[in-house]
Each structure stands twice: as structure tokens, then as C-alpha cells.
Amino acid sequence: MPETTLTLPVTVSLEQIATLIRQMSQSDQKRLLSLAPDLHQIASRSPSPRTREQAHTSVKKLRKKVLTALNDQPLSSDEPFTENLTLGQYNSLSDKEKACLWDQWGEDTDLTELKEKEVISDALSVR
Amino acid sequence: MRCLLDKVTARYILQGLLRLAENRNPGIEEIFALDLFSISDPEAFRLFITPPAFNILQKLAHMPKYSELIHLFLEQIEVALPSRYFKRWARRLREFGFTREDAAVLTSASFSTDKEGAILGMRFVATFDQPMMRHWLSEQKIIRKRFTAMKKEIPMPYCRASLPEVLRPEQINA
Numbered sequence: 001m002p003e004t005t006l007t008l009p010v011t012v013s014l015e016q017i018a019t020l021i022r023q024m025s026q027s028d029q030k031r032l033l034s035l036a037p038d039l040h041q042i043a044s045r046s047p048s049p050r051t052r053e054q055a056h057t058s059v060k061k062l063r064k065k066v067l068t069a070l071n072d073q074p075l076s077s078d079e080p081f082t083e084n085l086t087l088g089q090y091n092s093l094s095d096k097e098k099a100c101l102w103d104q105w106g107e108d109t110d111l112t113e114l115k116e117k118e119v120i121s122d123a124l125s126v127r
Numbered sequence: 128m129r130c131l132l133d134k135v136t137a138r139y140i141l142q143g144l145l146r147l148a149e150n151r152n153p154g155i156e157e158i159f160a161l162d163l164f165s166i167s168d169p170e171a172f173r174l175f176i177t178p179p180a181f182n183i184l185q186k187l188a189h190m191p192k193y194s195e196l197i198h199l200f201l202e203q204i205e206v207a208l209p210s211r212y213f214k215r216w217a218r219r220l221r222e223f224g225f226t227r228e229d230a231a232v233l234t235s236a237s238f239s240t241d242k243e244g245a246i247l248g249m250r251f252v253a254t255f256d257q258p259m260m261r262h263w264l265s266e267q268k269i270i271r272k273r274f275t276a277m278k279k280e281i282p283m284p285y286c287r288a289s290l291p292e293v294l295r296p297e298q299i300n301a
Binding site for chain 1 (some may be wrong): 129134138141143144145146147148149150153159160161162163164165166172174177178179180182183186187190192193195196199208209210211212213214217227231235238240243244245246247248249250283284285287288289291296297298299300
């Protein structure tokens, strides 16, 4: 009798595959890497830094998106930004002054005072 | 991949968006922060901010003229919530001489999660703070030793936490 192969259409998400891999023994994980060496190469490759050209291209696209969100009505520098400052006045502050303002605005939330949240048992770690 | 933005990087993104909204040109640091914002992706490359940065943005969102911009920002950026063992690791990092805020950001990159509790930690911290980056690197060996020791004391899945790479926004590429 010739051997037949039956193919069943099954949809499996990447998250399900990742969960399965995490449940494998270390030797099976090593075997998987030898079967799919591209994974190893991708994981060990450090991405190259972004160039100024790439950044400028991103910003050009983003400018369109921002202006579309504002119905092509750019903000005026006379626009109130906070209770005491217009947008133009905020822009004219030094970086240090802006940082001080943000520190003041954020000082009512202390991260170490917040309740710690439990994660699910198969939470995705980084590596 | 996941990346946590420190408060300054989040500020540069917002300032960059404001510049674009005025149809003006952002500064170079704002451009690199905006570039990082642009390459984010809700599945492949998620960006996070801390709850204090989120609260600042919420205050600005009350002003109608800025609500669209804040919405655009928050559409692409999530909030990293402190997970169990956050306080323990933050206390230990402070012993290495990090400020309270820097220790909180660096700890968030190891012990934080999303609103579903489905993730643990971040691969990157994006920052323009050179002294903090240098200090993180110079103390790395001993920090890693302490981190490994702490992980041996804590249960799954928290013992799978890792230390982040602390980089400038332009050094991070999806």
C-alpha cells in the first residue's frame, strides 16, 4: 500500500506556536533551531541604526498624517497650551525648562506607589 | 519586540507632533523620536510609556485643539504597568546609584506588563540620557549578577524576566 499524506487546513497563530515552543524540552528547542536556522540568525542579528534619511522620510509621511488628522488646519502658535502658556511660548522655552515643566506635571504619579499587576502564567517574556 | 520610552523620548515625540501640527520642522532629536514612533507596529514592534508620562498626555488631551494629536499618539503607544517584583528590583537598582525615576524606568523594562497582563518586560529602553546609559553599561556586570540572583528567588513566569538594552531612539530598529 502506498503511503498517503492527508493535509488538514488548520489556522495556528504565532502566539500559539510560541507557547508550544516554550513548552518544549531544551533538546527539542535545539533541534527546532537546527531545522530552522534562519530563526537563530534573526535572533542574533543586531539591527542597524536608523539613518537621518530614513528618519526624514518617516517624518515626511507623519506630517501628512498629522495635518490630515487636523483637517489641514495647522495649529497656531497663539493656541493656549497650558493654563499659563501658549504653544508659541512653550516652544520658545529651553529644553531644560520644558523638562522641568514635564517633571512638575508628572510628579503626582509615583510608579513605586502603584499596585503591582500579576501577569498571566504564559506571559510573553522578551527572550 | 517591545520598547519602553523614557519621559524625555515621549516628550520629544509629542513636541515633534506639535511642530508638524504647526507645519514647522522638528529638531533633530524630535526627528529621531518621531522616526521610532513611525516604525512602531501594534504586533511586531510595540512602544510603551510609563503611567506618569501617560497621565501628562491625558491632561493635554482635555484641550480640544490637542485631542487629535494625543489620540494619534496613544493609538500607537501603550502603557507599561508595573508587574509583581517591580518594587523589589527598583529598590535594588537604586542601590547602584540610579535616581528614583531612572530606576523606575529601568525596572519597568524588566518587570512590567500590558493591560491584559500578557507580556513581561521590554527588550529596549529608548532614551537620550547619555549619563544614565553610561552608568547602566558601566555597572552592567554587577547588575546582571544581582538580577540573576534575584530571578532564582522568584517563581514562574517572573523568573523569565530580562534586562533591557538601553539605547538612543535612532539605535533601535524594528
